[in-house]
Amino acid sequence: MVSVTTSIPAETSTSATTAAYADLTDAVRQLVQLMRDGGIGQLDVRQGDLRISLKSAHAIDVERVAAEPAVVAAPPPRVTEVEPEDGGHIITSPMIGTYYAASGPNERAFVEIGDRVEVGQTVAIIEAMKIMNEIVSEYAGTVTELIAKNGEAVEYGHPLIRLHE
Numbered sequence: 001m002v003s004v005t006t007s008i009p010a011e012t013s014t015s016a017t018t019a020a021y022a023d024l025t026d027a028v029r030q031l032v033q034l035m036r037d038g039g040i041g042q043l044d045v046r047q048g049d050l051r052i053s054l055k056s057a058h059a060i061d062v063e064r065v066a067a068e069p070a071v072v073a074a075p076p077p078r079v080t081e082v083e084p085e086d087g088g089h090i091i092t093s094p095m096i097g098t099y100y101a102a103s104g105p106n107e108r109a110f111v112e113i114g115d116r117v118e119v120g121q122t123v124a125i126i127e128a129m130k131i132m133n134e135i136v137s138e139y140a141g142t143v144t145e146l147i148a149k150n151g152e153a154v155e156y157g158h159p160l161i162r163l164h165e
Contacts, residue, residue, distance in 0.1 A: 028052065036131060038126045089139040090147075092162040093154040097128035101150040109150075111161065123161055126154065141165045 016110045031054055047050045093099065099106055101109040101124060111123050124135040140162030150158045 001022060014050050018119075028054070065155075078139070088144065088162060088164040089141060089161065090159045091123060091135070091137055091139070093126055093148075093156060093158040093160055094135070095128050095133065097153075097155055098149040098153045099124040099150065099158075099160060100125040100127065101155045111143050111146075113143050117141055117143060117163055124148075135160065137150070137161075138164070139163050139165075 031043060031045065031052065034040065035054060035056060040058050043052075043054045101111075103110070103125065110125075111117055111121075117123060117140060119137060119140050121137050122134045123137050124131045126135055142165075143161060143163045145162035146160075147162060148154055148158065154160070
C-alpha cells in the first residue's frame with residue numbers, strides 16, 4: 001500500500017483540472033511502479049506548484065534494521081519442477097505472493113483451459129505486499145492446464161499456467 005499526498009493550485013479551470021488529474025493519475029502510477037521496481041520506500045517529487053509525496057506502508061527503516069541482530073532464515077521450500085509438454089511453455093510466478101485467476105471474486109478468470117493466449121496478455125494477478133501485480137504471458141499458445149489454484153500462495157518460479165503452441 002502506498003499513501004499519496006498531492007497539492008494542485010486552486011486557480012485552474014474545471015476542464016483543465018480534469019486533464020490535470022488524468023495526467024497526475026498517470027504520473028502517480030508511473031512513480032508507484034518506479035518505487036515498486038526499485039524497492040524505494042519514500043519518494044517526494046516537486047515541479048512548480050505541484051508536490052507529490054509517496055510513502056510505502058512497507059517502507060524499511062534502515063537505521064532500525066541495521067541495529068537489529070542478523071537472523072538466518074530457513075531456506076524456502078523447493079518448487080516442484082514442471083516440465084513443459086513438447087512445443088509447450090510454462091508461465092511461472094515472477095515473485096512471492098498470492099495467485100489470483102481473476103481481477104475480483106465475482107469476475108471472469110483472465111484465462112481458462114482452451115483459451116488462446118497472446119504475448120503480453122494478462123493471465124493472472126499476484127498480490128504481493130498489498131500490491132496487485134498483473135502477470136503477462138511471455139508466450140503465445142493455448143491454455144492446456146491451470147496449475148496454480150486461485151488464492152494459492154506462490155513463490156518465485158512457481159508454475160502457474162501451461163500453454164501449448
